[in-house]
Amino acid sequence: MIEVVTNEKERVAKWAAPQIDRSIRWDQFQAFGFVSDGNLIGAVVFTEWTGADIHVSAVSTNPKWLSRKHLKILHDYAFNQCGCIRISALVKDSNHKSKKLCEATGFKEEGRLRNYFKTEDGIVYGQIKEECKWLER
Secondary structure (H helix, E strand, O other), X not given: OOEEEOOOHHHHHHHHHHXXXXXXXXXXXXXXXXXXXXXXXXXXXXXXXXXXXXXXEEEEOOOOOOOHHHHHHHHHHHHHHOOOOXXXXXXXXXXXXXXXXXXXXXXXXXXEEOOOOOOOOEEEEXXXXXXXXXXXX
């Protein structure tokens, strides 16, 4: 069984940071860890909260780390606890797994930042609260 850890954000961030494609402002963040048999197997890190928007980054070492229940918890945090009206994600164009995850969880491609990652483009994804299928209505 995979457990969600919310009270060890420093540990989760330390584990996740080397695997995240982009530079993140670590001065204010929230990190959700996903643990199996005492080991971190996934992390979702929220950063750059503006009131209306929050950025999300996700990493994992296990393809079964993220369940519907977990998606509901994460979207509730961003939209209801933080009060955001949108969530943003920035993904390397070559990172097909992350692009597939964004699209499968309801994010829509919103644009391309040319050469954002020096030698390749960054793809901007966004999800609007009204379009989110993971929130309790």
